[in-house]
Structure formats: C-alpha cells, structure tokens
Amino acid sequence: MNKTQSRLLKIVIFLFALNSLSLCLYFSSHHHNSNSKQEENHSSLTSNHRSQTENNSNSNNNYFNLKPWPILPSYLPWTQNPNKVTFRSCEAYFGNGFSRRVDVLSGGGWFRCLYSETLRSSICEGGSVRMVPERIKMSRGGERVEDVIGRGEEEELPDFENGAFEILGSTARSKWLVDEAFLDSFVPDGDVMRHTMRGLIRSIRVVDNNSKEFHCDQWIEEPTLLVTRFEYANVFHTVTDWYSAYVASRVTDLPYRPHLIFVDGHSRTPLEGTWKALFSSVRYAKAFSGSVCLRHAVLVPLGYETALFKGLTEKIICQGASAHDLWQNPDDQKTARLSEFGEMIRAAFDFPVSRHRAEKPFSGHNVLFVRREDYLAHPRHAGKVESRLSNEQEVFDSLQTWVSNHLECKVNLINGLFAHMPMKEQVRAIQDACVIIGAHGAGLTHIVSATPKTIILEIISSYFRRPHFQLIAEWKGLEYHAINLDGSYAHPSIVIDRFSRIMKSLGC
Template structure:
C-alpha cells in the first residue's frame, strides 16, 4: 500500500548539527594525519595455597549475553578470507595467527597447567591485530597517566599527554610458569613489526602495551586482585568525538567477536580521560566498565583481550583508502556470499540498538528538545521552512522533529535514529549515528564548503542506505533547495 493511502505513515526526522564537536576542527588540527595517537580457553589454574590469603577475585556484574541480531553472521576463523574483501575490512580478516607464549594452553595442552598464554591475530588488510592472553597481570603504578574517570570540572586545563598511557617495563606481565621464557620480554620490537606495525599512528598504545610485557615466574606472579571474566582493554584518543568513539566501539565489538567471547566482556579503559557522555553507550554495550588507574594494586586477568585502535578500523581507513563495499542483508549474503558486500555495519548498528533495549524493528514517535552549535549559518531558517512545508504537506502526515543531540542522553539519540525514515543533517560527527539506522532509512546530508569529507557517504554505502547530498558553496543553505530535494525523496517513498 502506498504512503498516500496508508494511515500509518513513516516518520520524518530532521537532524541538524547533530554534534557540537567539529570534525573539521579535528582534521584541520591534524593535517598530516600524524596522530598521538580461536577457540578460546581460560587457564583455570589453582593458586598455590600461600597465595590464597592475599589474592581475591574482583566482584563483577553478571556478564551480559549477546543479543540476537537479525544481521548477525558467524565470525569464524576462516583463513580463506580474501585480501581487501569486505569481510576482511569489516569482519574477521584477522586470520594470520602469532602464538607468543604457551601455544598449547588455548587447547588444553601441557602448558595449560604451568602458566599463561598469549597470541595475536593479524589482518593483512587492516594492518593491525587483535591480541588475547591468559593470566595477564597489570600494575597500574607502572602506567604513567592521569587517574581517569573524573568529572570534567575537576580536570579543566589538563593536557592530552597526561591522559594517554606511557608504559614502564613490567606495566603488564604474564605468568610464564616454569618455562624457559621467564625473565624475558614477551616479544622484541622487531618481532612486533610483524603483527603490530607502527603504521601512521605516532603513539601506538597497543604496541607499547605489548612491548612492556615481561614473562615472570610462577612464584613471582602475585596479584592483589583477580578478574575472572574475560576483559577487554581499550585505549581511547578522541574520546569525546562521536565519529572517533564509534570507531572505538566498532573495534571493541570486532575484538570481542573474533576472540569468540561467550558473553559481552568486562571493559577496562587503559587511559586517563575524564568521564564523558559517550560512556553511556560503552556501559550499555559491555558488561562493566572500570579505569586502569582505579585499581589499587596489581590486578590479574584470567582472560584479557586487547582491542585495536579505532584509527585501524575500516571506518577510519576509508577516509584515505578506497574501500569498495556496499551494504547487503545478512540473509542474502548467507545464500550468496559476495566479497564486495557486507552486513557487518548493519549488525553493529543492531548491536547498539539492542544494547539499549530497543527491538530492532521498533518504531515510535520521538519527542525531544534542546540547542546545539550549528554547522549552517541559517539552520533555524531551514528548520522553520521545513516545519511549514510539513504542516502544509497534505498528501501524507509528516512528523518532523528537530534532533538536537548535544542535550539528549545517548539512549534517546539512538532511539531517534532508529525511528527515522529520513534523516536530514548538516555534516558533523553526530551523523555517525546512521550506523544504527534501519535499512530503509534515507540520508540527506547538507555539506558546507568547509566540511567536505566523505565520512557519511561511505557509512551509508557500507550499510546500503540510500544517500543524497546537498553541497553548499558556503555555509548558507537555501531552504527552497532543501525542500525540493526532500520533496523528491518523499515522492520516491510514495508520499
């Protein structure tokens, strides 16, 4: 039935200047992109009796199960994933394995009873690794950085360098049991180049973390606390910018899937950033959240997973590399695999919506309010014109909502996106939310001359969303042009 005849017409959501954090300012301040920036097994070794008194397990929340996602496809360790295919970029192309310690431990071999284990899975396509290990110890006092997790007003004026980790030798250790590796570094810098290359990241925190790891003997592997549940270790850089935070979310999600975690892992931020509103989604996605420096002494992880940097995801690399992928349904790809198509971003968007408790087919009428810094010089004029157009558009009922994300909780931001049939937005980090849009959503991006970047055209392409753009000669958007383009979109929807 066409939308003219239907009494249940789709919602039109108009989202202008979705986030006050400016991608333009970010990229202009980093012109050269020189940033500071499997089967699994847990070694359940029984602690010696003389350790039982001083060591205890950290109470953790009940691990959250993975939700059922319509776009989910298995994350198998398939060594035949083609180089630079869509699955290699967005899914599990981490198919080159490096066993650095205790290779038999992950499979119940002889080393499982005498120490920890550590291994990495390298992606030739993304040039990065996902690493994991068992019986890994973190010594927070050997990580030089601010405490993290403070309120913003407590840390005004604090420099970025203070918030990023610098690791002393032994900041992370691994139980070597009685093996010959005891007393040595886990891996040399030269060997690190094979699976954690420096790349374009000037301050590669994951590489530095692994470089700090020492193999210690069983008698020296003492811990004040034990974390029994699988734990994801994450370092953030652009922690208050939505686009860059989405790359971190995606990297953490992929790391959890590639390592086959049975439930959503605990999360530890190995950085010293203060609290930010985006933590709401981190807490929704994972089972718990703590900051590394909030632990009072040496803490041991039964199973630790190191998440790659957000800069190493396809979402970021697509800004400088040609990633020729198009969105498709998981059902179609299951029936007819295609190296040029992917359902992974749809799966990830469903994960975000499910993390907040929204059914993936949920539809409602959002209401919200607020004020946000504009990317357009006449944003209010454009919105008022659209409002007038919607009121007089008698062919069908249109619900027009001004989405002002800066003053909305993250859960409401995600709800607004999933409720939208059409998203109109000025170029800005908040448009990254389209990763959570439904498959039939249409995106109309208004791009001023100062903000010509391909972020959201690419995400729309990779998700298979219909995308349109209005490129402005400056920052003024002619309301008549916007209404004309919107009218054409609505007619294509049957309205």
C-alpha cells in the first residue's frame, strides 16, 4: 500500500468514527428529550386527573369506552358564564341559561342542580349514586313492540320506591337528599301530570359514608345520563328528549359523549338508533342485574321542558343565524344552537359536517316528499296513522309529473317512506334535500337535521294547524312556506304552483 492509499484509508476511518460519535450523541439526546416530554405529558395528565377529582368529576378519569365529541361548524362554547345570559334570551332558551347552582350534598358523594329561570327546570348531577332497579316499579323495557301488544302505559312509566336511588353522604342532616320544598323550587311539576324525574330525585336516600349498605354489584366509572321518557315513539317528542340529553351533556361540561340509561319501561322503537348514535351506549335500567353505582350521574330534564316544546305555548322570539356571525356579533334574539344540534345528529351517523368540506358534484336538486305511513308505533297503537292529507298520493303523483316534464334543470323527487327506512337513511335523505315537502306530521321534525339553505314547504290541514315546524325552521334560519287547507284535501294545482315558484328561486 503506497502513501496516498494509506492517507485515504486513515481519512475514511476518521470520518466513520466522527459520524458514529455524532449519531451516538444525537440518539442519546433524542432519547432524553423524549423521556422528558413523556414525563411532562404524564405530569399534565396527573394534574388534570387531580383537578377533575377535586371538582367532583369522574374520579378515575376513565374515558376509554366513550365516543369523542365531533367537531361541529355551528358549535359555540357552552361553558361561558351562564350568569351573563339574559333572561328569556335565545341562549337562555336553547343554550346554557342554567345560571342558578344549588349544591345539595358534598363529602363522600355529591349532588347539585343547575336551575334555569327561563325554562323553569333543572339539570341535576351527582357522584357516588346507587341505582337499585328492583325498587323501580315498571316493565322491563327494550322489548320488541310485537311482543308486548296491549301493555298499558302506566306499566311502562317508572314508579320509584323510597331508596330506588341512594347517594353517599352524612345522614346527620337528613335521611332523604331533598324535601318537597326543594322540588317545588328547582324541579317543579309545571304542566306535567306525572313528573318522573321529580319522582326519581324524591326517591334518593342518603346513605352514611361508613355504612355497609352501599353495596354495588357493578360500578360505571364514566359519566352516565339518566333519562325518563313519555311519548317515546313520536319523532317530535323524541327529538325534544334528544335535545334535552344533548344540552345536559354540554352544560355539565362532559369531555366525551356519556353513557345513557333509560329509567323507563318502554319497548324498542326505530328511533332508538339515533339514541345509540348520539351517545356512547344505551341501556335500560331493568336490564341490570343487581345494584348499579354511578361515579357521575346526570339527570336529564324532561323533553317537555325544552324550548322545542315550550315554544308551542309561549312566544320564543329567536331567529336562526350562523355561529360565525354570532361569534362576531352576539345577538340575544338569534341562535345557532339548533343548527349545532342538527350537525350533531348528522355527525353521529358519520356524515361529514365540516364547513370547508368539498361539495359533491351537482347531480340535480333533491326534493324530498315526507310521507305518512301505517306502522306499529307502540303497544297501544293500532298500526294506522291519522290522515293529515287525504289525497297525499295524488299530490305526490302531480309532483312527479311536474318533475318529469320540467327539463330546464334536473330535479330528483324522493319518496320519503320514513316509517320503513333505517334512521341513518332518514337523516341522509334530509341532509341531501334542497327542498322538503310534507303534510303536518311528526316526520317533519327531521328538518332539525336539514342543512342551511334548505327550503321547507308544509301542507297544513285545517284540523292540525300547529306551529311545530314553522318554529323549527325559524329557529334554524330556514326558508319556510305553508299551504293552509280548508279541510284535509290539497288541490294539486295549488301545490304545484307554490312548488314551481320555489324551484324557480333555485334557478329552475
């Protein structure tokens, strides 16, 4: 080997050694930084966990079994100071107007209620709550409707024995969590003949922290909603229950979508599909064997206590607006809450709701005609729906003829046979429609999931002249038209005239 080759070899060996040393130092430093970051994250999680425990939240911070909240374009913060929400404003009706907090119990278990002066109802929540299903008198619930035909409604509504629910605490103050004066102030009967959530709270017995009575056959560590329902097979009333459960979850600042327990004995309905989509799990109280202890229970107000229902008898002046506009220019007489809720329903079924999502290629204007069909709704139902439009088929055929002969633009007329469609397909049909037509009936409540700029045309019999869907359209900021009938017969020419004017406004 000559001198040149020897020199080159030494240079190569030197460079190799230098490179090896550099790599060693890099990976050593990277490993140290990585461990430091993991320790920092662990410290942060531990701090968050401790903070949540101190605030009487889920003490084990166990959210592995819960669904995350989706990102919603119309979402506005729910954790703003409710004391700054104006009485009878849109936010007080549809958002977080639960400004009066009443702490009932602390130490061991805990319990508090958040009261809304506007809605005259409370969202209550507690920790270390024990449910004893055998002390709740009602049918099992969750059965196929065909298997319980003829069962009375009284059998399905819960009757709470004393101690049906228990909570850990000091019994020095009282054996019962609250008295009648508390219920009258914060969970008033209102116009409800039998206030089931009031009955649930009345049944709660305080069990001493050191007592062995508080035996739990099962613990549910994650936040859990307790819901009691009345008209559970009707879409309108079920939407009020969905909304109340959603609001309760947001007002109590739950970090994930909670579990849900029906504390009633109703049979299954197709509407249960949306309950399961919205929340992390759904069970019936009587499906549990033995006592169930809840680390964090949220008691959901009745659907009758939401603005959706109260708006039928009291004036709620609210116009739908975009969350973006309200963020920049707050307005007490505008709301984006129903749009947010509609997006929540669509997102729960995995439909995209992003404001910036790419639009689908235009394949025509979808016009959805929501039909009323015969179906078995509940054990006391004959399977026949009450006619709201006596010539519904004739009206649909006339629309089909107009669409077939109108070649200026492509129009797709959708036959909305909702009673025989899965809930996901119903929501898909609503979100894809640019025009929704239907006779007054509960099926039109689905417009709560309609996208912005959807146009509503309601055909109203003189026998059912109620403002349900006009109000929902108004609160969502949707364009609304009505054809008021003399009786229940709609002249096809009048429907076609109104429909053609709507389509002309869309460029057809």
